[in-house]
Amino acid sequence: MGLASLPQFVVYSELQSHWASWAWTAFCCLVWPHVAYLMARRSKDPLHAELRNFVVDSMMAGSWVPLMHFNLLPSVVLLTVANADKINSGVRGLWLRSLPGMVSALLIVGLATGFAFQPQTSLMVMLACLPILVIHTLAVSLSTYRLVRKLQRQNQRFEELSQRDGLTGLFNRRHWQDRMEQLLLRHQEGGEPATLALLDVDRFKDINDLHGHGAGDDVLRAIAALLAQDSMAQNSPVGRLGGDEFAIALPHSMGQAQAAAERLRAAVEAFEFDNVPGLRCSVSIGLAPPPDDGTLGLREWLEAADRALYRAKHAGRNRVAGQDLEPEADNV
The missing domain is CATH 3.30.70.270 (Reverse transcriptase/Diguanylate cyclase domain)
Known part of the structure; x- marks a missing residue:
């Protein structure tokens, strides 16, 4: 999540944003992941806690967009990555359940900033978006590859077991x-x-x-x-x-x-x-x-x-x- 801070900080620098925007992004991207991990680990129901953390992640992503004055490329990238993480979790419908929180945060922060709108993306912001685009894509691809390989091994093992006699190990x-x-x-x-x-x-x-x-x-x-x-x-x-x-x-x-x-x-x-x-x-x-x-x-x-x-x-x-x-x- 730390990579998400790079394009935001570059945008804030160009906009000469208030220190509160910097602090909020720093908390969301650098502190919150560790807090969320500890909360899930210490929870009596880790799965429920982790699902709640996913929803909070989406709310944070929604709040960043108006803080960047709707700068087009980083806004699209960060919202897409946030939803992709929900889909890759494998929890059915999680990304849909996260959308209301994301939209609500976007509207609330947008009201606070007066919905300032500067969608133009500079070259520096584009370059700042590259790490999260490349690294996140590769990380998701690697995770998917490992999952597919694990599934293939399990299917192969299941097929072998279905062909063998349980006592002797010979073909059934x-x-x-x-x-x-x-x-x-x-x-x-x-x-x-x-x-x-x-x-x-x-x-x-x-x-x-x-x-x-x-x-x-x-x-x-x-x-x-x-x-x-x-x-x-x-x-x-x-x-x-x-x-x-x-x-x-x-x-x-x-x-x-x-x-x-x-x-x-x-x-x-x-x-x-x-x-x-x-x-x-x-x-x-x-x-x-x-x-x-x-x-x-x-x-x-x-x-x-x-x-x-x-x-x-x-x-x-x-x-x-x-x-x-x-x-x-x-x-x-």
């Missing part, structure tokens, strides 16, 4: 399916190799019953971390479809996918949980290649992998099964 079913639709389209258009792997934790209910749901959550998180690591290495969509079922698209043919799935199965079997001694877990994995028929989609692909998973479960669990593959059991 909806977003995983969206990614898989894109992968299937790339396969059908360009022949990109892919194999869908469905993983299901063996006897997960028994883990919860014997060791508690906290231990069950630990198992799910450990498996998710393993899949996420493998997914990052291969840039593969991986998600939690619900409960104790996971899915990952391996960028391999069926033979290579079987070897990769077997490594995942063995890694899960080797898990140890320090906070739950004696807890062991395993997974059954069903593999399915993408449908070659262009009329078939993700649903049919999931159903094929689900049938393979059922074969692995039916063959004794803790093994990998797939289309045209015999269920491969644990060798231990």
